[in-house]
Amino acid sequence: MKIIEHLKITPLFQGLTAEELDELAMILTDQEFKRGQTIFSEGDAGLGFYVVVSGLVKIYKLSLDGKEQILHIFEAGEPFAEAAVFAGVSFPAHALALKNSRVFFFPRTSFIEVIKNHPTLAMNMMAALSMRLKKFAHMIEALSLKEVPGRLASHILYLYDQQDDSDEVDLKIAKNHVASLLGTIPETLSRILTKMQKQELIRSSGSTIIILDHDGLEDLAAGERRL
Amino acid sequence: MKIIEHLKITPLFQGLTAEELDELAMILTDQEFKRGQTIFSEGDAGLGFYVVVSGLVKIYKLSLDGKEQILHIFEAGEPFAEAAVFAGVSFPAHALALKNSRVFFFPRTSFIEVIKNHPTLAMNMMAALSMRLKKFAHMIEALSLKEVPGRLASHILYLYDQQDDSDEVDLKIAKNHVASLLGTIPETLSRILTKMQKQELIRSSGSTIIILDHDGLEDLAAGERRL
DNA sequence: CGCTGCGTTGAGCTTCTTCAACGATCGTGG
DNA sequence: CCACGATCGTTGAAGAAGCTCAACGCAGCG
Known part of the structure; x- marks a missing residue:
């Protein structure tokens, strides 16, 4: 797939003319990172931003x-580290490829x-x-006002909204990472998933969650119920 | 003080020409809020943004x-609720005047x-x-990786950097609010301040903190030390 | 086959919150 | 000017939530 094609379907570049996309294609660098590879580290100079x-x-x-603590997980089409470009500062966090990834890099000044x-x-x-x-x-x-069960319920419902249709939700990342995203540790996450299953709120197998009780999860997420 | 004068010293509007400032002055509304008054509530339509x-x-x-949970405390010259303008969504939080305040409101579309x-x-x-x-x-x-003492130490040092010169730091808001800003409750904050005093890290009287041991606070903030 | 990373479970402990009581301060109205 | 209520701040005791440490099963992969 050609570079321009990719730019065309990137939400950030919607509504741009063909000329504008060309301009962008001129300044970007096409980069590959292997699973587990570091893209940048906290404190590195923010010389540009990326699009997955x-x-x-x-x-x-x-x-x-x-x-x-995971701040974001980014998929195809999403930009990251844009803030460093405009704030003119060094990267305030680390970035690492969870799968083999291809990214476009846009240098700051250009x-x-x-x-x-x-x-x-x-x-x-x-x-x-x-x-x-x-x-x-x-x-x-979430971190400050909700407890872990609430955050997890909220996260499951968020994924459900993203991946519309069925009650089968894919976590998309290792439970390890889900824990880190929710500001907790794998042990706690595991225990809470078990409890949620015992209460027939969900059924969990591997990285797939089946939602059994929608309203129950909503209540948990809102803090109107506890496990 | 005239509206244009205020705009001229607002960081957000630095580097603008006199004509541009005039344009802005044309579209804004000058508003007053009394101490304790709500400016907007979570869920209200984001019809514009404000500058204090x-x-x-x-x-x-x-x-x-x-x-x-307090997300921000804004002083003179700072804009707030800008994000609602560009994301085109309703306000994701509440806003309230802590003191009698004057704000400029900029309507979204204009x-x-x-x-x-x-x-x-x-x-x-x-x-x-x-x-x-x-x-x-x-x-x-801070919320996810640090404990309350670390967050407080970090906050004190942040204030210290803002209010340069002496080791005397002004909290600027009630301890109540500091607690809410740090994601904890007044009781916990109070206990930790007491401990910090006993360990000769600070001296606290009212809303003034005197920093006695800079390095000690740094260590706490970094998580290299506990109370 | 064995290693490594992931996931689960248990026991103990730390941190923080909750609940309650009380003192201080501040602004207001009588 | 004083009295009052309201808000703020402090301290204590008890409880809950989540973390640490440790052990173990399981799967995938070289």
Whole structure:
């Protein structure tokens, strides 16, 4: 698949003319990362941002004693590390490929030149940044106001909305990572999944969750019920 | 003080020409809120964004059982609720005036017209959104990877950096609110402040903290030490 | 076949919250 | 100016939630 084709289906670049897409294609670098490979580390100079073409990328923070908090998991079509470009700072987190991944890299200075002259792109970028902020606000709320069962229920329902149709939801990442995304540890996650099964809220096998009691999960997510 | 004067010293509007500032002045509404008054509530339609002219505004989330998590405290010159404008969604949190406050309100549609034609403003806005994201990422990291003493130490040092010069730091908001900002409750905060005093890390009287042991606080903030 | 990473379960412990009581402070109205 | 209520702040005792440590099963893969 050609570069332009990929750009065309990237939400961030919707509404751009063929010329604008060409301009972007001129400045980007096509990069490959193997599963487990680091894309950048916290503190690295933010010389540009990325768009995932294929694969899966996690953005995460580490504490001194090695505990990990995942901030994002990005799939094909999603940009990441854009904030570093505009804030003009170093990356505030680590990025690692969870699967073999292909990404486009847009160098900071060239991209700024492009975006200055293309209001549509700027509007798209502001919308993308705003959605990120909303997601983060939601995460802060979850971490501070909800207990782990609530966060998990909320996450399962979020996945359900994303992957519409059936009651069968795919976690898409290892339970390990789900724990880190929810701000807890694998042991706690495991225990809570077991409890949820005992209460007939879900059925879990491998990385597939079958939702048995929708309303029950909603109540948990809202904090109106406990396990 | 005239509206234009206020706009001129607002960081978000730095680098704009006099004509651009005039355009902005044309579309804004000048509003006053008394201490304790709600500016908007979670779920309200995001019809525009605000800039604090004077006073103090808190942005916060509430849980069902009434616990509060503060996302931001904004002072003069800072914009808030910009994300709702570009994401085109309802406000994801509540806003309330902590002191009698004056704010400028910029209606969504008019502002979008302006920003489309003024790249400098767009760049400033992207920078502002990016700084917000960075702050949120930091908050998520703190909530998930640090314990309360670490978060408090980190917050004190943050204030210290903001209010340069002396070792005397002003919390600027009630301890109540500090607790909510750090994702904990007043009781816990109080106990930890007491412990920090006993260990000669700080001296606390009212809303003023005197830093006695800088390195000790750094170590706490980094998680290399406990109380 | 054995290794490594993932997942589960149990026991004990730490941290934080909850509940309750009480003192201090501040602003307001009498 | 004082009295009052409201908000804020502190301290104690008990309980809950989640983390640590440890052991073990299981699967995938070289």
